[in-house]
Amino acid sequence: MAEVAIVGVGTTPYGRHLDKSATDLAQLAVKEALEDANISIKEIQGFVLSSQNPEILQKQGNAVNHFSEFLGVSAKFATRVEGACVSGSMGLRTGYMAVKSGVVDVCLVVGVEKCYELSGPDIMAAFSYVIDRDWEAAYGSNAPMGFAMFATRHMHTYGTTEEQLAMVAVKNRRFASKNPKAHFQKPITVNDVLNSRPVCKPLKLLDCCPVSDGASAAILVNGDLARKFTDTPVYIKAIGQHLINENVISSIHDLTEFTALKRAAKDAYKQAGIEPGDVDVAEVHDCFTIAEILEIEALGFCEKGGGGAFVEEGQTDIGGKVPVNTGGGLLSRGHPIGATGICQAGIIVQQLRGEAPEGRQVDAEIGLSQNLGGWGTSQAVVIYSR
Amino acid sequence: MAEVAIVGVGTTPYGRHLDKSATDLAQLAVKEALEDANISIKEIQGFVLSSQNPEILQKQGNAVNHFSEFLGVSAKFATRVEGACVSGSMGLRTGYMAVKSGVVDVCLVVGVEKCYELSGPDIMAAFSYVIDRDWEAAYGSNAPMGFAMFATRHMHTYGTTEEQLAMVAVKNRRFASKNPKAHFQKPITVNDVLNSRPVCKPLKLLDCCPVSDGASAAILVNGDLARKFTDTPVYIKAIGQHLINENVISSIHDLTEFTALKRAAKDAYKQAGIEPGDVDVAEVHDCFTIAEILEIEALGFCEKGGGGAFVEEGQTDIGGKVPVNTGGGLLSRGHPIGATGICQAGIIVQQLRGEAPEGRQVDAEIGLSQNLGGWGTSQAVVIYSR
Numbered sequence: 052m053a054e055v056a057i058v059g060v061g062t063t064p065y066g067r068h069l070d071k072s073a074t075d076l077a078q079l080a081v082k083e084a085l086e087d088a089n090i091s092i093k094e095i096q097g098f099v100l101s102s103q104n105p106e107i108l109q110k111q112g113n114a115v116n117h118f119s120e121f122l123g124v125s126a127k128f129a130t131r132v133e134g135a136c137v138s139g140s141m142g143l144r145t146g147y148m149a150v151k152s153g154v155v156d157v158c159l160v161v162g163v164e165k166c167y168e169l170s171g172p173d174i175m176a177a178f179s180y181v182i183d184r185d186w187e188a189a190y191g192s193n194a195p196m197g198f199a200m201f202a203t204r205h206m207h208t209y210g211t212t213e214e215q216l217a218m219v220a221v222k223n224r225r226f227a228s229k230n231p232k233a234h235f236q237k238p239i240t241v242n243d244v245l246n247s248r249p250v251c252k253p254l255k256l257l258d259c260c261p262v263s264d265g266a267s268a269a270i271l272v273n274g275d276l277a278r279k280f281t282d283t284p285v286y287i288k289a290i291g292q293h294l295i296n297e298n299v300i301s302s303i304h305d306l307t308e309f310t311a312l313k314r315a316a317k318d319a320y321k322q323a324g325i326e327p328g329d330v331d332v333a334e335v336h337d338c339f340t341i342a343e344i345l346e347i348e349a350l351g352f353c354e355k356g357g358g359g360a361f362v363e364e365g366q367t368d369i370g371g372k373v374p375v376n377t378g379g380g381l382l383s384r385g386h387p388i389g390a391t392g393i394c395q396a397g398i399i400v401q402q403l404r405g406e407a408p409e410g411r412q413v414d415a416e417i418g419l420s421q422n423l424g425g426w427g428t429s430q431a432v433v434i435y436s437r
Numbered sequence: 438m439a440e441v442a443i444v445g446v447g448t449t450p451y452g453r454h455l456d457k458s459a460t461d462l463a464q465l466a467v468k469e470a471l472e473d474a475n476i477s478i479k480e481i482q483g484f485v486l487s488s489q490n491p492e493i494l495q496k497q498g499n500a501v502n503h504f505s506e507f508l509g510v511s512a513k514f515a516t517r518v519e520g521a522c523v524s525g526s527m528g529l530r531t532g533y534m535a536v537k538s539g540v541v542d543v544c545l546v547v548g549v550e551k552c553y554e555l556s557g558p559d560i561m562a563a564f565s566y567v568i569d570r571d572w573e574a575a576y577g578s579n580a581p582m583g584f585a586m587f588a589t590r591h592m593h594t595y596g597t598t599e600e601q602l603a604m605v606a607v608k609n610r611r612f613a614s615k616n617p618k619a620h621f622q623k624p625i626t627v628n629d630v631l632n633s634r635p636v637c638k639p640l641k642l643l644d645c646c647p648v649s650d651g652a653s654a655a656i657l658v659n660g661d662l663a664r665k666f667t668d669t670p671v672y673i674k675a676i677g678q679h680l681i682n683e684n685v686i687s688s689i690h691d692l693t694e695f696t697a698l699k700r701a702a703k704d705a706y707k708q709a710g711i712e713p714g715d716v717d718v719a720e721v722h723d724c725f726t727i728a729e730i731l732e733i734e735a736l737g738f739c740e741k742g743g744g745g746a747f748v749e750e751g752q753t754d755i756g757g758k759v760p761v762n763t764g765g766g767l768l769s770r771g772h773p774i775g776a777t778g779i780c781q782a783g784i785i786v787q788q789l790r791g792e793a794p795e796g797r798q799v800d801a802e803i804g805l806s807q808n809l810g811g812w813g814t815s816q817a818v819v820i821y822s823r
Contacts, residue, residue: 052438052538098680106492112566113521116811120684127704129680130527133517135499141516145531152438152538180498294484294515298506318513425502
């Protein structure tokens with residue numbers, strides 16, 4: 052079967068784009084990806100749109116048709132995919148399958164979310180839609196609450212500290228300070244994190260990713276054609292995914308690990324024929340600082356329970372065993388829901404091409420991105436190589 | 438590459454299910470499909486959910502996670518797909534690609550829509566979300582209006598008559614009278630259609646499909662494994678799709694044809710190595726009577742402009758060249774948006790197995806289903822064989 056290569060990536064700056072519509076953002080990201088791949092929109096055969104909630108945020112359904120009109124895409128394969136925060140990687144996987152199965156040779160995958168259409172409380176209401184309506188959202192559940200439970204349990208069981216959580220945020224902000232497209236770029240200290248206002252104990256404001264607007268795009272092609280477009284194709288070696296039927300927090304059997312991620316990672320490593328230690332650089336889904344710790348454990352970068360110490364030792368920093376979130380992570384780069392998984396791919400592509408700026412570039416042959424939905428019960432892992 | 442077979446199908450009755458939730462409906466359809474395939478939910482490896490608008494209708498996002506909890510699905514591939522009324526066939530294609538590309542061997546595809554959560558005007562508001570917000574919906578555009586424009590133009594250019602439109606509804610209702618799961622089962626006459634109340638000239642009430650609740654499911658497997666599950670596998674020989682960037686009615690270049698469908702059909706026929714004349718039975722997307730006429734033309738069952746006469750001659754009835762909508766069609770079987778494409782597959786499977794009741798059964802080796810989204814500018818065609 053065909054290999055699948057990424058030959059172009061593009062992204063808008065992430066942040067608060069009050070002067071741009073969702074379609075404006077998508078157009079900017081797609082324009083950059085097309086230029087990167089040196090390809091015209093007319094050559095696009097497949098179109099995958101990842102967007103979590105255009106219905107609520109833009110009052111716009113049938114988003115794949117809607118965006119196709121503004122992007123000028125006609126395609127013989129097209130769909131929108133959605134799985135809350137993992138929508139972007141679901142989009143990558145759908146595009147990957149379309150190329151792999153020979154449905155198309157050239158597929159555009161676009162992720163977009165424009166959250167600042169609404170006032171603050173309405174944005175949180177829109178986000179609460181991802182939570183089970185009858186069993187959780189009705190009782191006021193929201194994302195920080197759930198991840199705070201993971202953090203509390205991890206601290207109780209393994210002695211993880213608030214300082215270690217803060218170090219995740221500090222590292223990712225330092226990387227973001229060298230990423231002109233990141234939502235937040237001003238460096239912060241551990242004390243800044245610890246002294247930021249409480250959101251849901253033990254998580255403080257700087258333990259939480261922001262609400263961001265943004266769009267990211269990637270162009271996937273049949274590997275045999277990759278060098279027609281670029282001298283530096285990056286190949287998708289594997290995509291592992293797992294959805295576990297523990298959608299409500301009370302059904303999660305273990306709050307100290309992301310079980311679905313362990314399964315997704317195992318599958319991805321097997322497909323790629325590699326071990327966790329072979330990964331040179333990774334982008335993970337740090338929607339909250341505790342998430343990055345759970346993820347580096349579930350991905351096998353360190354042992355279960357050892358994530359806090361692994362961060363504290365600098366193993367996830369440049370020069371460590373596996374630099375993590377060199378793009379700034381969700382915490383600092385931002386998290387326009389449907390775009391995130393695709394932005395992660397773009398950052399890994401930049402690393403594998405050797406095009407990251409000083410202070411962020413890793414000597415990398417194999418990269419990995421990890422993206423989650425819900426309470427980490429829906430997970431995707433993508434493995435890339437030069 | 439693997440062939441893809443359908444080994445189990447299931448559907449709820451379509452109608453107004455005030456006593457059931459969306460998850461109740463999905464459970465009923467999935468239970469029937471699992472029993473049909475003689476398979477347990479634990480053997481499901483991939484899960485695709487097709488649903489148009491759970492965000493608005495159920496105030497529930499992240500629907501793939503939500504439904505997985507209620508269905509008891511854990512999967513190594515999972516996504517929700519959405520493309521308005523073509524969501525069901527997008528789901529079939531996504532499941533097809535997942536099996537074809539070797540991502541999974543056994544994939545459950547579920548389509549569901551529960552519309553009667555809201556009062557009438559709110560349902561229409563929810564449906565208006567599929568229409569471009571800024572350019573159409575804001576001016577009160579809705580589905581009957583758009584399809585009435587297609588009808589008016591077709592009547593003007595080709596002399597298609599209101600009686601011919603009515604004959605589509607009458608035929609499909611007769612088939613529905615032998616389908617105990619259809620939304621409307623009481624036979625009607627041409628006069629009933631002509632005398633039903635005007636909706637948008639020239640379309641009357643009985644030219645329009647109803648709003649329905651319902652769920653349908655299909656189980657797709659690697660063709661090599663098909664006979665492990667059933668003695669009567671039905672193979673998906675091809676899926677053609679086309680999305681054309683004419684999402685707003687004012688950008689559609691020709692209102693007398695479904696151009697995207699012509700392209701999707703051409704691709705599907707080529708993949709399957711067949712001609713339109715080889716199709717023995719078809720389910721098409723008759724959201725309005727005019728749609729069925731445009732579709733039989735675009736699918737090549739008759740010449741362009743000849744759809745009205747083709748219906749009048751009985752060529753789409755049992756004994757005609759190609760019986761169409763033997764399940765009752767959207768007009769009478771009903772149209773729970775995300776479920777429709779998957780229900781169509783179930784009806785074709787029933788035909789190819791020879792399990793349709795008398796008065797509906799066709800001697801068929803090759804079947805076809807066609808499903809559309811938006812103003813017919815997003816189209817999918819699936820070709821099946823024994």
